[in-house]
Each structure stands twice: as structure tokens, then as C-alpha cells.
Amino acid sequence: MPRLTMKAALAVTFLFSAMTTAVNSAEIVSFPKKDWSWQGVFGTHDRSQLQRGLQAYRSVCAACHGLKFIAFRDLMDLGYSAAEIKAFAKTIEVTNEEPNDEGEIFKRPARAADYFPDPFPNKQAARAANNGAYPPDLSLVVESRVGGADYLHALLTGYTDPPKGLKLGDGMYYNKAYPGHQIAMPAPIMDGSVEYADGTKPTVNQIATDVTAFLAWASEPNMEARKSMGIKVMLFLFAFLFVLIALKRRTWSNVH
Ligand code: HEC
Incomplete structure (x- = not known):
């Protein structure tokens, strides 16, 4: 049994030293935090x-x-209209996924749904x-x-x-x-x-x-959608808390 314990101790020491060397060798670069x-x-x-x-x-x-x-259509999020995106996509060439009738892969102007x-x-x-x-x-x-x-x-x-x-x-x-x-x-x-x-x-x-x-x-x-959903959920839970408190008061109001 002591042999096993010894082995385990050795393994732990080895792992630990391997980990610290890994941390030491990756140089940590610091950079200023900006307000985004x-x-x-x-x-x-x-x-x-x-x-x-x-x-x-x-x-x-x-x-x-x-x-x-x-995808180009995701740019709606940046405040562009569908027509602006269509016009922008047209200026960029993409490779068509399917070959043409001659079996050749060809390039074409992008559409809003392309990436x-x-x-x-x-x-x-x-x-x-x-x-x-x-x-x-x-x-x-x-x-x-x-x-x-x-x-x-x-x-x-x-x-x-x-x-x-x-x-x-x-x-x-x-x-x-x-x-x-x-x-x-x-x-x-x-x-x-x-x-x-x-x-x-x-x-x-x-x-x-x-x-x-x-x-x-x-x-x-979709960060903004996620955040606004989070805020809505919090507001809902808050309102719901008041409903529960009112309900509790009513339920127990007859108990003296
Ligand atoms: C002339 C080609 C070229 C242009 C133009 C260019 N990059 Fe790069 N970029 C590279 C190459 C090559 C690498 C890989 C570098 C390496 O592995 O050492 C790279 C790596 C990167 C990385 C990865 C760094 C990391 O931590 O691994 C980022 C981020 C990046 N570029 C952002 C940009 C942005 C943003 C622009 C436009 C403002 C840009 N690049 C313009 C060629 C370019």
C-alpha cells in the first residue's frame, strides 16, 4: 500500500510541476482595458x-x-436596409455551390443570403x-x-x-x-x-x-437580443414576486 501512495504522490508532484512550467513558459502580455x-x-x-x-x-x-x-443579410443589424444589403452583396464575388450545366464551378455576385x-x-x-x-x-x-x-x-x-x-x-x-x-x-x-x-x-x-x-x-x-431578453426575464420575475407576496397575504389573512 505505501508503494502505491508513493506513486500517487510522485504523479501529483509531476503533474503539478508540469502545470507550473506550462504557465511560466506562456508569457503573459498585458494590455490596456478600453471602455466599449x-x-x-x-x-x-x-x-x-x-x-x-x-x-x-x-x-x-x-x-x-x-x-x-x-451572412450579408446579418448586416441588417448594423442599420442597413434590405435594398442596401442587396446592393452591397452584389459588389462581392462568391463561388456558387452547385456547378453549372457544363459541370464547372463558377463565381457569381453574392446575394443577401450568402456568407x-x-x-x-x-x-x-x-x-x-x-x-x-x-x-x-x-x-x-x-x-x-x-x-x-x-x-x-x-x-x-x-x-x-x-x-x-x-x-x-x-x-x-x-x-x-x-x-x-x-x-x-x-x-x-x-x-x-x-x-x-x-x-x-x-x-x-x-x-x-x-x-x-x-x-x-x-x-x-445576437448579444443585444440576449441582453434585452435577460432584462425582460428579470422584470417579469420581479413583478411575479409581488403577485406571490399578495397571494401569500391573502391565503393567510384568515388565520389568527
Ligand atoms: C496581408 C494579409 C493580412 C491582412 C491584410 C490582415 N491580416 Fe491579420 N493575419 C494575417 C496572418 C498571416 C496572420 C497569422 C499570423 C501568425 O500566425 O503569426 C494573421 C493573424 C491575425 C489575427 C490572429 C492573432 C492571434 O492572436 O492569433 C487577428 C486577430 C488578425 N490577424 C486580425 C486582422 C485584422 C482585424 C485585420 C484588418 C484590420 C487584419 N488582420 C489584416 C494576415 C493579414
Whole structure:
């Protein structure tokens, strides 16, 4: 029996030390917290910011990153009309799922029900165009990264010269916010990268903020519906509590 206990103790020690090494080797990068309009119980998205973010995604990020879980018709949420969405979708080419009568797969202008297309036909082509690195789909990126929107904003504004003496890998760029600090994505945003339809000044910070808001919306397009349902449920429960109290009083009113 003592042998077994010994073995168990050893196993626990081993596991524990493995865990602490794992934590130590993953460098923790901190980044500033920003006030985002959609945070908190009553937080909602700012429609004009989302529209600017969509514009930034299309003019900059869409060259390398897909947004496969968002259909054009979902953009109704950003305040566009059905006609505006139809016209916007038409400007983007997608691959038809079914082949034509000659058996060829063909491209056509998108319809409202189509999803944002991938910029590359497959992963290999995406890697080949990006120095071996794969630009991930951005649909869920805000939800899936530690730090969420704060991280994404810090990443997009985090490009600097590397510290003296650090040799960057081939085709790698220095970024303060990226874990490990070497990223294969070149700084995507410059001042003036986007020409905003609403006349907002397109600084790096402005574009990074807008595109982050847009991608946060894309990560959870029904957040506002979820929140308003939550508030309704709370109000209902509150009202129901009074009904129960009144009922209790009435039931017991004859008991002396
Ligand atoms: C020229 C192509 C290119 C453009 C344009 C581009 N990216 Fe990237 N992006 C990449 C590549 C390549 C990677 C993978 C980097 C790596 O693995 O080192 C990447 C990675 C990312 C990541 C993942 C970072 C992580 O934590 O893993 C995010 C988020 C991202 N890009 C957002 C954006 C946004 C937002 C834009 C538009 C403002 C944009 N990218 C524009 C090529 C691009």
C-alpha cells in the first residue's frame, strides 16, 4: 500500500510541476482595458461605429481573413436596409455551390443570403500567400482570444520596432500585444487605410477601434437580443414576486 501512495504522490508532484512550467513558459502580455459601448448589462453597439468597422474589414482585413459565419443579410443589424444589403452583396464575388450545366464551378455576385467569402480557395493557398502563416477566420476571433476586444485593439495598434538586439524571424514582425511578440501579419492598418463614408478621420487608433467593435459584434450578433431578453426575464420575475407576496397575504389573512 505505501508503494502505491508513493506513486500517487510522485504523479501529483509531476503533474503539478508540469502545470507550473506550462504557465511560466506562456508569457503573459498585458494590455490596456478600453471602455466599449456594448459592455455591461445595458451596453449596446454603436451603429455608425459598426458600419465604419465593416468598411474597415472590407477595405483592409478581407484581403487575407474570412468571416465565414456572417451572412450579408446579418448586416441588417448594423442599420442597413434590405435594398442596401442587396446592393452591397452584389459588389462581392462568391463561388456558387452547385456547378453549372457544363459541370464547372463558377463565381457569381453574392446575394443577401450568402456568407462572406474566404479570400483564398484553401488553407494551402492562404499559407503560401502569407509566408507559411495562416490568417484565421475572424468570425469568432474576439470571443476566442484571451482579452477579447481589448486584445484585438492592442494587437492592431501594437506594432513597434523590435527591442535592440532581438533578431526577428524571416517574414516576422514585432508586436507588443502578440504572445511571443513575433507575428507573421504585417501591420495591417496605417493612417488613412480606410476612406470613411461618414467623414470620420481614419487614424490607426480610430480604424482599430471600429474594426474591433465590428468583429466583437460578429462574434456574437445576437448579444443585444440576449441582453434585452435577460432584462425582460428579470422584470417579469420581479413583478411575479409581488403577485406571490399578495397571494401569500391573502391565503393567510384568515388565520389568527
Ligand atoms: C496581408 C494579409 C493580412 C491582412 C491584410 C490582415 N491580416 Fe491579420 N493575419 C494575417 C496572418 C498571416 C496572420 C497569422 C499570423 C501568425 O500566425 O503569426 C494573421 C493573424 C491575425 C489575427 C490572429 C492573432 C492571434 O492572436 O492569433 C487577428 C486577430 C488578425 N490577424 C486580425 C486582422 C485584422 C482585424 C485585420 C484588418 C484590420 C487584419 N488582420 C489584416 C494576415 C493579414
